[in-house]
Amino acid sequence: MKKPELLSPAGNYEKMETAFHYGADAVYMGGELFNLRALADNFTNEQMSSAVLYAHSMGKKVYVTLNVIPHNREIDMMDEYIKFLSGLKVDGVIVSDLGVFDLVRSVSDIPISISTQASNTNWRSVKMFKEMGAKRVILAREVSLREMIQIRQRVPDIELEAFIHGAMCISISGRCLISNYLAQRDANMGLCTHSCRWKYYLMEEKRPGEYLPVFEDDHGTYILNSKDLCTIEFFDEVLDVGLDSLKIEGRIKGAFYNAVVTKTYRQAVDMYFRGDYAYNPFWMEELRSVSNRQFTSGFYLNPPDSDSQNYTTTSYFYTHQFVAKVLEKISSSEYILEIRNQVLQGEEVDLVRSTGENLTFFMPPMEDALTGEECETANTNRKVRIFKALDAVVGDMIRKKI
Ligand code: SF4
Structure with missing residues (x-):
């Protein structure tokens, strides 16, 4: 079986460098136009051009998201941009709309x-995209592990990619208008406000301003607040499928998130392909150490149920904080x-190495790099x-426990 690509998010240039530093084979990024993370920093044309050169110099790949659902106005603006990406020799574009698909193929x-x-979500639709000329299909998050195996077997000659970690939508990914209705921000143009995770109250029309709590439990109601996908506990079964690309979600998460999640899955992939795979509970500790909404297996093992929701808070959980990066x-x-x-000087911190074990140490005396002045904080x-x-x-990055 071919070793799959580990594909990490690149919300900006630093996140891209971090992903490669910690073991990603490829990154996906959005330009300033036509991608579904309009709220990420995203790449200017110049940055994208230099990002592609940087990635290719290391034998790594760059995929660019063009996965908006455009209306006439937007589709008519896209061909110049596609030609620009073609000139950069990006390794692929990610497309969801058939009009965009057609345009990419024609120009x-x-x-x-x-x-x-x-x-x-099914092999026939994957086969149809293959016949239409797609190189790869990124499976819906709603596909189970068993269905993935069936798709792999029935359509062997197309690349398959699947999400292995990161946020979930409460609706079928991309088929959601909650943000459009409640915030006039179009999720399918990259402007989702995550309205599904808001805390909701009831207000009776004759008593404006009086918010009546809706109790699902003692904490309130978060009826649409999915936990994050995490596959590490059954990752060998995911690798058994024979996917071509394993995708980590999170273009608007921080660089440190990217470092830890990428490194963890890198270790697991490499161990599997060395032939000595054994689940390491430390991997889960690592994944919990960075921003998460607690974890669910998504649709992989069973359909999501009440346990796949977080009912207590919409806040993120994490055990460690990014404190410094090695600059020189x-x-x-x-x-x-x-x-x-x-x-602070004397605080216990960990050096998160790009490969191998982390190193715990106490922060030594620090001096300002410009003035030479000693600083305890x-x-x-x-x-x-x-x-x-x-x-x-x-x-390399340095973190502390919080
Ligand atoms: S509002 Fe929630 S469910 Fe809808 S697209 Fe945004 S994140 Fe997904």
């Missing part, structure tokens, strides 16, 4: 991935760090110099 030869928003390595025991969240955005034998490399 370029960019390989096309069919977006999860196209809701491919002067020597094996002297480093310049960029501080991302306050850290370093705040966000400050650059500090530390002297410590860490065996770190540029791009």
Whole structure:
């Protein structure tokens, strides 16, 4: 079986670099137009051009999202952009609309991935896209593991991609208008406000302003608040399917999230293909250490049920905080760090290496990288110099427990 690609989100340039640093084979990103994460930083044309060069210089791939559901106005604006992407030699575009599919085929030869928003849940629809010329189908999140196996067997000669980790929609992905109705923001144009996760009350028309709580339990009601997908506990079964690409969701999550999730799944994929796979409970600890809404197996094992919802809060859970990134390595025991969240001298922190085990240490004395002034506390955005034998490399991240 061919080793699948590990595909990580790249909401901006730093997140792309981080994904590659921590083991991604490929990233997916949106430009300033036509992608379903209009609220991510996204890439300007110049940034995208340099991102593709950067990725290709390392033998890695870049897929660009074009998965809006465009109306006439937007579709008529797309061909120049598609030609631009073709000139960059991106490795694929992610498309959900048939009009966009047709346009990409008529003005370029960019390989096309069919977006999860196209809701491919059966082998016939996958086969049809193959016959129409798609290179890859990204299966709907609503497909079970058993169905994935059947699709793989019945349509062997097309690339299949599936989400393995990240946020879930409470509706069929991309078939949702809650945000359009409640916030006039079109989810299918990348502007979803996640209205499904809002906390809802009832208001009686003759008593405006009086919000009547709807109790599902002692905490309130979060009827539409799905937990996040996590496949790590049965990941060997996911790998058994023979998928071509394993996708991590999260273009609007932080770079540190990308680092930890990518590294964890990288380790699991590599272990499986070395032939000595054994589930490591530490993987789950790692995935819980970064922003999550608690975990569900999504549709993989069983249809979602009441346990797939979070009823207590719409907030994120995490156990660790990103405190610094290695900006420069002067020597094996002297480093310049960029501080991302306050850290104190003497605090226990972990160096999250790009491969291998993390290293726990106490923050040594720090000095301002510009002035040389000693600082016991370093705040966000400050650059500090530390002297410590860490065996770190540029791009490694440092975290602390919270
Ligand atoms: S409102 Fe919720 S269910 Fe609808 S598209 Fe947005 S995240 Fe998905």
